[in-house]
Amino acid sequence: MTIKSIAIIGTGFSGIGTAIRLKQRGIEDFIIFERAQNVGGTWRDNTYPGCACDIESHLYSFSFALNPQWSRKFSFQPEILNYLHNCVNQFNLRPHIRFQHEVIEATWDEAHQYWRIQTSQGIYTARVLIAGTGALSEPMIPKLPGIDLFQGHIMHSARWDHQYQLKGKKVAVIGTGASSIQFVPEIQLQVDQLYLYQRTAAWVIPRLDRVISKLERQLTSKIPIIQKILRWKTYILREALGLAFRYPWILKMGEILAHYHIKRTISDPILQKKLTPKYRMGCKRILISNNYYPALAKKNVEVITDEIQEIRSHSIVTRDGKERQIDSLILATGFHATDMPIATKIRGRNGTLLSDSWKGGPRSYLGISVPCFPNFFLIMGPNTTLGHTSVVLIIESQIEHILKALHFMATHQVSTLEVKKEAEDQFNLEVDQQMKNTIWSTGGCNSWYQDSTGRISAIWPASIATFRNRVEPFVSSDYALSRFK
Ligand code: N01
Secondary structure, X not given: OOEEEEEEEOOOHHHHHHHHHHHHOOOOOEEEEXXXXXXXXXXXXXXXXXXXXXXXXXXXXXXXXXXXXXXXXXXXXXXXXHHHHHHHHHOOOHHHEEOOOOXXXXXXXXOOOEEEEEEOOEEEEEEEEEEOOOOOOOEOOOOOOOHHHOOOEEEEHHHOOOOOOOOOOEEEEEOOOOOHHHHHHHHHOOXXXXXXXXXXXXXXXXXXXXEOOHHHHHHHHHOHHHHHHHHHHHHHHHHHHHHHHHOHHXXXXXXXXXXHHHHHHOOOHHHHHHOOOOOOOOOOOOEEOOOHHHHHOOOOEEEEOOOEEEEEOOEEEEOOOOEEEOOEEEEOOOEOOOOOHHHHOEEOHHHOEHHHHHOOOOOOEOOOEOOOOOOEEEXXXXXXXXXXXXXXXXXXXXXXXXXXXXXXXHHOOEEEEEEOHHHHHHHHHHHHHHHOOOHHHHOOOXXXXXXOOOOEOOEOOOOHHHXXXXXXXXXXXXXXXXXOO
């Protein structure tokens, strides 16, 4: 069995970005496991109508693979997926990818000092394991009473069934987060009746989208510096926006805008009230849409805020005793974000499972390394999600750290690198201190940024500049090292 230097799990932005940067450094001895038949991660899996990015494409793309051809300010899913395909082709990554290879379990082999990776198509070994599986890969199916007894059509927003015709049907949607607000206006046009079950109203502001003209695209193609300037402009504006999450009084202005957005688009005061959030803006992801509220005001839509009591074979019953007959149930209920399923598949020293070591409260050093898990790197690990800007910036910083770690290993004959517990504790202390006065701590909401222990372990509490300064340097003294004998 040949031992690979590096194994990567996943071909989303994290896996593809890592592979590109490895190749740019002249490293070819790596393999990528992908459970699906094609690349793209969450942008492959989420194909619901209206699926789009709420961050500007010039920033939601790699700095080392700029795309001058974006057709809109905020791209739709097919264009982002196409971009990822182009990256794979441009950097010739396909020979490295093993499609339909689901990682069943990866175990650190202490005797041989490598990772033993059991996939759905056999066992592989690698000195270094990089998990690029992200936080939004496994759909969350809510444990609602009776959900298993539902006899109609059911799907999760991240696993859209395009064969099923919604036209003329009575459809229930559970959830009013980032995914829901994108597809609800699309399906409202087709369905006979739409019941939208809302547990918590979201803060929604206008989407300032626009088409990027052919002339603009030609200019960015011919004069690449223009695209870099556009990226910088967006980066700086979004960093400035990030201040609002740490100084929540600034968000008052956003709240005024959002209230106005509701009043401008909805005339029914009862519906206005239902859609007005009861927590501070920013505590949950701020959503952008121009067509969500107008869709909810249509005659074939009912927004239901009573708690779901039970799901029956063809209906949903709420606490107020009302039963609504439905043909189809769409779960827009998000993902297993803080209880990342990949953690149940990674065994470090002494066979310890990552999920057992986390015990429902994921922690790490820089969102990358975890004690007892040698030569293992996460991308988009704990405390790396963002509320204000592009996560691709986080991914790029983490990749830089990992590249430096790999370079250090190669130039210092290091066989294993394992982060020290003190370094991890220090990092989490810093994160928790920075989190204290942010809107995520004080905003009065429950969100998927909190884990089962109540700690906010999903989101990064500061700016990208702070993240870069902390993450991009490789501080070897934060790691315990052993060398090849
Ligand atoms: O999921 P969500 P999502 N009973 O977790 C409700 C990213 N994203 O798929 O708020 C009833 O936001 C839940 O209610 P509540 C982005 O990072 C990015 O929409 O918990 N309701 C909520 O309304 C985003 O944050 C883009 O009270 C239940 C909804 O389901 C992340 O994906 C685009 C329930 C879940 O909302 C997830 O978004 C789309 C229950 N038992 C998504 N359980 C970009 O543009 C859950 N809910 C980059």
